[in-house]
Amino acid sequence: MTNSDKDNKVSYNGLNFVPFITHERIQQRISEIAAEIADRFHDKCPLFLCVLTGAFPFAADLFRQTGIDSEISFIRLKSYNGTQTSGNVKELIGLTEDIKDRHVIIVEDIVDTGHTISHLLDDLRNRQPASLSVATLLFKPESEQCGVKPDYVGFNIPPAFIIGFGLDLDGKARNLRDIYVIEKQGQE
Ligand SMILES: O=P(O)(O)OC[C@H]1O[C@H](OP(=O)(O)OP(=O)(O)O)[C@H](O)[C@@H]1O
Numbered sequence: 281m282t283n284s285d286k287d288n289k290v291s292y293n294g295l296n297f298v299p300f301i302t303h304e305r306i307q308q309r310i311s312e313i314a315a316e317i318a319d320r321f322h323d324k325c326p327l328f329l330c331v332l333t334g335a336f337p338f339a340a341d342l343f344r345q346t347g348i349d350s351e352i353s354f355i356r357l358k359s360y361n362g363t364q365t366s367g368n369v370k371e372l373i374g375l376t377e378d379i380k381d382r383h384v385i386i387v388e389d390i391v392d393t394g395h396t397i398s399h400l401l402d403d404l405r406n407r408q409p410a411s412l413s414v415a416t417l418l419f420k421p422e423s424e425q426c427g428v429k430p431d432y433v434g435f436n437i438p439p440a441f442i443i444g445f446g447l448d449l450d451g452k453a454r455n456l457r458d459i460y461v462i463e464k465q466g467q468e
């Protein structure tokens with residue numbers, strides 16, 4: 281089965297998606313965020329905390345491009361089925377590091393309703409890090425429901441479902457180089 285057609289649309293599970301943000305724009309923006317993070321944390325040996333699964337491509341590029349003395353670790357949280365949040369954030373792989381007195385930078389692919397990041401921030405604050413920051417590639421300010429304001433945002437986007445560059449629909453499409461947005465009714 282092929283997932284793309286001549287208009288560069290892609291289809292997964294019967295839903296159509298159209299191109300939204302190119303790989304080149306993503307990379308450009310990541311290098312800008314990396315420079316900001318390097319400027320602030322170059323003497324603090326921060327711990328990047330990648331929230332699997334969706335954040336792994338962003339975290340890899342950001343971690344590499346920041347290029348300062350730093351470490352990376354991983355946790356795995358899950359709350360989405362298809363295009364909807366269940367509202368229930370499940371921890372599939374937990375934190376193994378002691379983060380007390382560490383400068384922690386949480387790396388997310390997307391802050392949408394904000395439930396996942398809000399749940400994680402509550403947990404990490406109790407572990408007394410020296411500082412806690414959030415870097416997210418994508419932010420949907422109109423969907424956000426928990427009052428979380430990420431410190432570093434790649435792109436503010438409208439409240440429509442997207443895939444690609446780590447973001448999935450039921451496990452598919454994470455390997456797309458670009459980011460795609462769900463096609464609006466009547467757009468086809
Ligand atoms: O702000 P929210 O509405 O909580 O949505 C954001 C979360 O949703 C996605 O994770 P998902 O549960 O789909 O798991 P995944 O990373 O394995 O795709 C994404 O990676 C974020 O962690």
Ligand code: HPA
Binds near residue numbers: 360392442443447448
């Ligand atoms: O728009 C989205 N796409 C994929 N995964 C997501 N998780 C939260 N929002 C999204």
